[in-house]
Amino acid sequence: MELDKAIAALNNPVRRNILMWLKDRSNFPPALPEHGDLEGVCVQYIREKANLSQSTISNYMGVLKHAGLVASERHGQWTFYRRNEEAIRTLLAAIEEELLNS
Amino acid sequence: MELDKAIAALNNPVRRNILMWLKDRSNFPPALPEHGDLEGVCVQYIREKANLSQSTISNYMGVLKHAGLVASERHGQWTFYRRNEEAIRTLLAAIEEELLNS
DNA sequence: TATATAAATCGATATATTTCGATATATGGA
DNA sequence: TCCATATATCGAAATATATCGATTTATATA
Numbered sequence: 001m002e003l004d005k006a007i008a009a010l011n012n013p014v015r016r017n018i019l020m021w022l023k024d025r026s027n028f029p030p031a032l033p034e035h036g037d038l039e040g041v042c043v044q045y046i047r048e049k050a051n052l053s054q055s056t057i058s059n060y061m062g063v064l065k066h067a068g069l070v071a072s073e074r075h076g077q078w079t080f081y082r083r084n085e086e087a088i089r090t091l092l093a094a095i096e097e098e099l100l101n102s
Numbered sequence: 103m104e105l106d107k108a109i110a111a112l113n114n115p116v117r118r119n120i121l122m123w124l125k126d127r128s129n130f131p132p133a134l135p136e137h138g139d140l141e142g143v144c145v146q147y148i149r150e151k152a153n154l155s156q157s158t159i160s161n162y163m164g165v166l167k168h169a170g171l172v173a174s175e176r177h178g179q180w181t182f183y184r185r186n187e188e189a190i191r192t193l194l195a196a197i198e199e200e201l202l203n204s
Numbered sequence: 205t206a207t208a209t210a211a212a213t214c215g216a217t218a219t220a221t222t223t224c225g226a227t228a229t230a231t232g233g234a
Numbered sequence: 235t236c237c238a239t240a241t242a243t244c245g246a247a248a249t250a251t252a253t254c255g256a257t258t259t260a261t262a263t264a
Binding site for chain 2: 243
Binding site: 011 | 251252253254255256260261262
Protein backbone atom coordinates (compact mmCIF):
# COMPACT_ATOMS: atom_id res chain seq x y z
CA MET A 1 0.00 0.00 0.00
CA GLU A 2 1.72 3.12 -1.22
CA LEU A 3 -0.09 5.85 0.59
CA ASP A 4 1.17 8.47 -1.80
CA LYS A 5 -0.19 6.78 -4.86
CA ALA A 6 -3.48 5.92 -3.18
CA ILE A 7 -4.14 9.45 -1.97
CA ALA A 8 -3.26 10.79 -5.42
CA ALA A 9 -5.79 8.37 -6.89
CA LEU A 10 -8.43 9.68 -4.50
CA ASN A 11 -7.58 13.27 -5.36
CA ASN A 12 -10.09 13.42 -8.19
CA PRO A 13 -13.85 13.57 -7.79
CA VAL A 14 -14.61 11.34 -10.75
CA ARG A 15 -12.32 8.59 -9.49
CA ARG A 16 -13.93 8.85 -6.07
CA ASN A 17 -17.34 8.61 -7.70
CA ILE A 18 -16.28 5.51 -9.56
CA LEU A 19 -15.22 3.90 -6.30
CA MET A 20 -18.57 4.80 -4.80
CA TRP A 21 -20.56 3.55 -7.79
CA LEU A 22 -18.71 0.26 -7.68
CA LYS A 23 -20.05 -0.39 -4.20
CA ASP A 24 -23.36 -1.32 -5.76
CA ARG A 25 -23.69 -3.15 -9.04
CA SER A 26 -27.17 -1.66 -9.50
CA ASN A 27 -25.57 1.71 -10.23
CA PHE A 28 -24.87 0.29 -13.69
CA PRO A 29 -26.95 -1.37 -16.40
CA PRO A 30 -27.56 -5.05 -15.82
CA ALA A 31 -24.79 -7.41 -16.77
CA LEU A 32 -25.11 -9.27 -20.05
CA PRO A 33 -26.54 -12.76 -19.50
CA GLU A 34 -23.19 -14.37 -20.28
CA HIS A 35 -21.54 -12.18 -17.63
CA GLY A 36 -24.11 -12.76 -14.94
CA ASP A 37 -21.76 -14.69 -12.70
CA LEU A 38 -18.83 -12.27 -13.00
CA GLU A 39 -17.92 -9.71 -10.43
CA GLY A 40 -17.15 -6.20 -11.54
CA VAL A 41 -18.25 -3.70 -14.14
CA CYS A 42 -16.89 -3.16 -17.64
CA VAL A 43 -15.20 0.06 -18.71
CA GLN A 44 -18.02 0.92 -21.08
CA TYR A 45 -20.62 1.08 -18.32
CA ILE A 46 -18.36 3.17 -16.14
CA ARG A 47 -17.73 5.46 -19.07
CA GLU A 48 -21.44 5.99 -19.66
CA LYS A 49 -22.05 6.75 -16.00
CA ALA A 50 -19.13 9.17 -15.75
CA ASN A 51 -19.81 10.72 -19.14
CA LEU A 52 -16.16 11.08 -20.02
CA SER A 53 -14.20 9.67 -22.92
CA GLN A 54 -13.22 6.04 -23.12
CA SER A 55 -9.54 6.88 -22.90
CA THR A 56 -10.04 9.01 -19.82
CA ILE A 57 -11.93 6.26 -18.04
CA SER A 58 -9.40 3.65 -19.06
CA ASN A 59 -6.72 5.90 -17.68
CA TYR A 60 -8.65 6.45 -14.44
CA MET A 61 -9.17 2.74 -13.97
CA GLY A 62 -5.45 2.29 -14.48
CA VAL A 63 -4.73 4.87 -11.81
CA LEU A 64 -7.12 3.19 -9.39
CA LYS A 65 -5.64 -0.18 -10.18
CA HIS A 66 -2.03 0.92 -9.75
CA ALA A 67 -3.07 2.40 -6.44
CA GLY A 68 -4.45 -1.02 -5.55
CA LEU A 69 -7.96 0.28 -4.94
CA VAL A 70 -9.58 -1.81 -7.64
CA ALA A 71 -8.85 -5.18 -9.19
CA SER A 72 -9.55 -6.16 -12.76
CA GLU A 73 -10.31 -9.33 -14.57
CA ARG A 74 -10.39 -9.76 -18.30
CA HIS A 75 -13.11 -11.89 -19.84
CA GLY A 76 -13.16 -11.90 -23.60
CA GLN A 77 -13.13 -8.38 -24.88
CA TRP A 78 -14.23 -7.00 -21.57
CA THR A 79 -12.26 -5.92 -18.57
CA PHE A 80 -14.28 -6.03 -15.38
CA TYR A 81 -13.25 -3.75 -12.56
CA ARG A 82 -14.29 -4.22 -8.98
CA ARG A 83 -13.35 -2.61 -5.69
CA ASN A 84 -10.54 -4.11 -3.66
CA GLU A 85 -12.27 -3.88 -0.33
CA GLU A 86 -9.32 -5.01 1.68
CA ALA A 87 -7.00 -2.45 0.12
CA ILE A 88 -9.56 0.28 0.67
CA ARG A 89 -9.83 -0.61 4.35
CA THR A 90 -6.06 -0.75 4.62
CA LEU A 91 -5.79 2.67 3.03
CA LEU A 92 -8.33 4.17 5.39
CA ALA A 93 -6.50 2.69 8.34
CA ALA A 94 -3.20 4.08 7.07
CA ILE A 95 -4.60 7.57 6.56
CA GLU A 96 -6.18 7.46 9.98
CA GLU A 97 -2.96 6.27 11.56
CA GLU A 98 -0.96 8.99 9.86
CA LEU A 99 -3.39 11.77 10.67
CA LEU A 100 -4.28 10.79 14.20
CA ASN A 101 -1.89 8.45 15.97
CA SER A 102 1.54 8.40 17.53
CA MET B 103 -15.65 20.64 5.23
CA GLU B 104 -14.94 20.63 1.53
CA LEU B 105 -13.74 17.14 0.93
CA ASP B 106 -12.18 18.08 -2.38
CA LYS B 107 -10.03 20.80 -0.91
CA ALA B 108 -9.06 18.71 2.10
CA ILE B 109 -7.99 15.71 0.04
CA ALA B 110 -6.02 18.00 -2.26
CA ALA B 111 -4.27 19.41 0.81
CA LEU B 112 -3.38 15.89 1.91
CA ASN B 113 -2.09 15.02 -1.54
CA ASN B 114 1.43 16.17 -0.77
CA PRO B 115 3.87 14.35 1.47
CA VAL B 116 5.34 17.47 3.01
CA ARG B 117 1.95 18.80 4.00
CA ARG B 118 1.10 15.44 5.52
CA ASN B 119 4.40 15.50 7.39
CA ILE B 120 3.61 18.93 8.73
CA LEU B 121 0.28 17.68 10.04
CA MET B 122 2.08 14.78 11.69
CA TRP B 123 4.80 16.96 13.20
CA LEU B 124 2.19 19.29 14.63
CA LYS B 125 0.78 16.43 16.69
CA ASP B 126 3.70 16.85 19.05
CA ARG B 127 5.20 20.18 19.96
CA SER B 128 8.48 18.42 20.80
CA ASN B 129 9.09 17.86 17.10
CA PHE B 130 10.16 21.51 17.03
CA PRO B 131 12.61 23.65 18.95
CA PRO B 132 11.31 24.90 22.28
CA ALA B 133 9.05 27.91 22.20
CA LEU B 134 10.55 31.25 23.10
CA PRO B 135 9.91 32.11 26.74
CA GLU B 136 7.41 34.82 25.78
CA HIS B 137 5.48 32.28 23.70
CA GLY B 138 5.43 29.55 26.28
CA ASP B 139 1.71 29.73 26.84
CA LEU B 140 0.74 29.81 23.16
CA GLU B 141 -0.47 26.84 21.22
CA GLY B 142 0.99 26.18 17.82
CA VAL B 143 4.28 26.46 16.00
CA CYS B 144 5.65 29.37 14.02
CA VAL B 145 6.32 29.18 10.30
CA GLN B 146 10.05 29.47 10.80
CA TYR B 147 10.27 26.27 12.85
CA ILE B 148 8.16 24.38 10.36
CA ARG B 149 10.34 25.69 7.57
CA GLU B 150 13.50 24.44 9.26
CA LYS B 151 12.02 21.02 9.85
CA ALA B 152 10.73 20.69 6.27
CA ASN B 153 13.84 22.21 4.76
CA LEU B 154 11.96 24.10 2.08
CA SER B 155 11.83 27.80 1.35
CA GLN B 156 9.89 30.20 3.51
CA SER B 157 7.48 31.03 0.71
CA THR B 158 6.75 27.38 0.06
CA ILE B 159 5.96 26.71 3.69
CA SER B 160 3.84 29.83 3.96
CA ASN B 161 1.95 28.61 0.90
CA TYR B 162 1.56 25.11 2.37
CA MET B 163 0.24 26.46 5.63
CA GLY B 164 -2.24 28.51 3.63
CA VAL B 165 -3.35 25.41 1.77
CA LEU B 166 -3.78 23.50 5.03
CA LYS B 167 -5.63 26.42 6.56
CA HIS B 168 -8.00 26.89 3.64
CA ALA B 169 -8.72 23.20 3.84
CA GLY B 170 -9.57 23.76 7.49
CA LEU B 171 -7.00 21.28 8.74
CA VAL B 172 -5.02 23.81 10.74
CA ALA B 173 -5.87 27.02 12.54
CA SER B 174 -3.59 29.99 12.94
CA GLU B 175 -3.17 32.72 15.44
CA ARG B 176 -1.02 35.77 15.00
CA HIS B 177 1.01 37.01 17.94
CA GLY B 178 3.27 39.90 17.16
CA GLN B 179 5.38 39.08 14.14
CA TRP B 180 4.69 35.41 14.47
CA THR B 181 1.90 33.28 13.12
CA PHE B 182 1.35 30.13 15.12
CA TYR B 183 -0.19 27.19 13.37
CA ARG B 184 -1.82 24.28 15.11
CA ARG B 185 -3.86 21.29 14.05
CA ASN B 186 -7.62 21.59 13.95
CA GLU B 187 -8.33 18.24 15.53
CA GLU B 188 -12.05 18.41 15.07
CA ALA B 189 -11.76 19.18 11.36
CA ILE B 190 -9.26 16.37 10.93
CA ARG B 191 -11.62 13.92 12.58
CA THR B 192 -14.49 15.20 10.47
CA LEU B 193 -12.43 14.76 7.33
CA LEU B 194 -11.50 11.20 8.24
CA ALA B 195 -15.12 10.40 8.90
CA ALA B 196 -16.15 11.91 5.58
CA ILE B 197 -13.53 9.96 3.63
CA GLU B 198 -14.53 6.79 5.43
CA GLU B 199 -18.19 7.42 4.74
CA GLU B 200 -17.54 8.07 1.07
CA LEU B 201 -15.28 5.09 0.58
CA LEU B 202 -17.15 2.55 2.67
CA ASN B 203 -20.76 3.30 3.42
CA SER B 204 -24.15 3.47 1.75
C1' DT C 205 -9.73 -14.29 -42.84
C1' DA C 206 -12.04 -9.78 -42.50
C1' DT C 207 -14.62 -7.05 -39.52
C1' DA C 208 -16.64 -5.28 -35.34
C1' DT C 209 -16.24 -4.20 -30.60
C1' DA C 210 -13.84 -3.39 -25.97
C1' DA C 211 -10.06 -1.66 -23.89
C1' DA C 212 -5.40 0.22 -23.71
C1' DT C 213 -1.96 3.24 -25.33
C1' DC C 214 -0.18 7.43 -27.66
C1' DG C 215 0.37 12.24 -28.47
C1' DA C 216 -1.37 16.65 -27.63
C1' DT C 217 -3.22 20.73 -25.19
C1' DA C 218 -4.99 23.09 -21.25
C1' DT C 219 -4.80 23.62 -16.58
C1' DA C 220 -2.93 22.90 -11.88
C1' DT C 221 0.77 22.14 -8.63
C1' DT C 222 5.41 22.53 -6.78
C1' DT C 223 8.85 25.28 -5.63
C1' DC C 224 11.78 29.10 -5.89
C1' DG C 225 13.65 33.99 -5.28
C1' DA C 226 12.15 38.66 -4.98
C1' DT C 227 9.14 41.88 -3.07
C1' DA C 228 5.57 43.60 0.02
C1' DT C 229 3.40 43.93 4.55
C1' DA C 230 3.12 43.66 9.36
C1' DT C 231 5.15 44.34 13.87
C1' DG C 232 8.44 45.33 17.54
C1' DG C 233 12.37 47.65 19.14
C1' DA C 234 16.44 51.12 18.93
C1' DT D 235 11.04 57.26 12.63
C1' DC D 236 14.19 53.66 10.83
C1' DC D 237 15.57 49.03 10.87
C1' DA D 238 15.32 44.09 11.60
C1' DT D 239 12.60 40.10 11.59
C1' DA D 240 8.41 37.10 10.55
C1' DT D 241 5.15 36.14 7.33
C1' DA D 242 2.54 36.70 3.09
C1' DT D 243 2.16 37.57 -1.70
C1' DC D 244 3.84 37.80 -6.54
C1' DG D 245 5.73 36.12 -10.74
C1' DA D 246 8.06 32.52 -12.95
C1' DA D 247 9.88 27.89 -14.41
C1' DA D 248 9.47 23.00 -14.16
C1' DT D 249 6.65 19.27 -13.62
C1' DA D 250 2.23 16.84 -13.13
C1' DT D 251 -2.63 16.09 -14.11
C1' DA D 252 -6.98 16.09 -16.77
C1' DT D 253 -8.90 15.16 -20.75
C1' DC D 254 -9.42 14.55 -25.54
C1' DG D 255 -9.29 12.18 -30.26
C1' DA D 256 -6.66 8.88 -32.91
C1' DT D 257 -4.40 4.63 -33.07
C1' DT D 258 -3.24 0.06 -31.51
C1' DT D 259 -4.17 -4.37 -29.49
C1' DA D 260 -7.02 -8.18 -28.12
C1' DT D 261 -10.89 -10.88 -28.83
C1' DA D 262 -15.11 -12.72 -30.91
C1' DT D 263 -17.76 -13.66 -34.75
C1' DA D 264 -19.50 -13.63 -39.67
